[in-house]
Amino acid sequence: MSLRLSPPRLLIIGCGDVGLRVLRQLGGRLPVFALSSSPARFEVLRAAGATPLWGDLDRPETLARLAGLADRVLHLAPPQNQGREDRRTLNLLRALARDRAPQALVYTSTTGVYGDAGGARFDETRPVAPATDRAARRVDAEQRLRWFGANFGCRVSILRVPGIYAGDRAGGHPRERLLRGTPVLVAEDDVYTNHVHADDLARACLAALWRGRPQRVVHANDDSELLMGEYFELAARLCELPPPPRITRAQAAEQMSPLQLSFWSESRRLVNRRLKAELRLRLRYPQPAQGLLA
Missing domain, CATH: 3.40.50.720 (NAD(P)-binding Rossmann-like Domain)
Structure with missing residues (x-):
């Protein structure tokens, strides 16, 4: 048995x-x-x-x-x-x-x-x-x-x-942000993202x-190991879209919400x-x- x-x-x-x-x-x-x-x-x-x-x-x-x-x-x-x-x-x-x-x-x-x-x-x-x-x-x-x-x-x-991220995940592909023209930081102010x-x-x-x-x-x-701007520029090339505009951290403080700024202030x-x-x-x-x- x-x-x-x-x-x-x-x-x-x-x-x-x-x-x-x-x-x-x-x-x-x-x-x-x-x-x-x-x-x-x-x-x-x-x-x-x-x-x-x-x-x-x-x-x-x-x-x-x-x-x-x-x-x-x-x-x-x-x-x-x-x-x-x-x-x-x-x-x-x-x-x-x-x-x-x-x-x-x-x-x-x-x-x-x-x-x-x-x-x-x-x-x-x-x-x-x-x-x-x-x-x-x-x-x-x-x-x-x-x-x-x-x-x-x-x-x-x-x-x-x-x-x-994923192409079939709601809000999970950078193309949506690229199509909105959301900026990223200039290289000298940029942060590493994972x-x-x-x-x-x-x-x-x-x-x-x-x-x-x-x-x-x-x-x-x-x-x-990509800076945030590098990640979105990579996505732009793959999607055949214009690269995102670049702004300084000082400009970001004037344009972005506190939640967005919190993600732009941490690098690891x-x-x-x-x-x-x-x-x-x-x-x-x-x-x-x-x-x-x-």
Whole structure:
């Protein structure tokens, strides 16, 4: 008599563009539940292969059914828009703690937790230094998740994610910005940016769910080291569009919103060695020149 083991169950929190790409790559091989606060998205989730669950991370009383539901959890939901704490992640963890904890949990954070590094190249051992409330909320979520993993026997992986792009991602291709004529900084004021194709990020999420080390941070970026202006000029050449206009930082302070300026004030180059060595991920789009054409 042979013992047939049931496949692990996956719960996706915040199943937007990246979550749908994860579902496509799974191809129905696992039972997947997807938490959503919008019943209007249920048909999309079902069509992608997930069982939709209604729940709102801002309303903890709606999350009770998540306890003990899944063996693995992929947390893609952003924090709320105010404050320096991520109350949504806190509500999620309280719900998961009510029953058997998942074996593994993967959280997509942001590389913004580092603040400005002056263009330095570094790995995941660099201390965080969030310069905005938005980044501070992510640091708060990371700390709560790693504590949960250490105290509830759950293998937590933190993926720090830079700018996500893809030709079929809403707002995720630079051609839209190029068509609007949005400027970039002059070379002497420019900042290093980091990127990852949305399909590679989805593959990194799956790799971390099965191969991530306990309470480990991993940079989920490609191999490029481009200044922001170089990135948009590359996209312009590939799309056969005019290059973006260049302005000084002083001009940007007069023309841009505080949110836009926050992205123009941080410069860093991320080492992705753990992504390749520990998660054993081979990037399909190691350079934007490949991913922008995909």
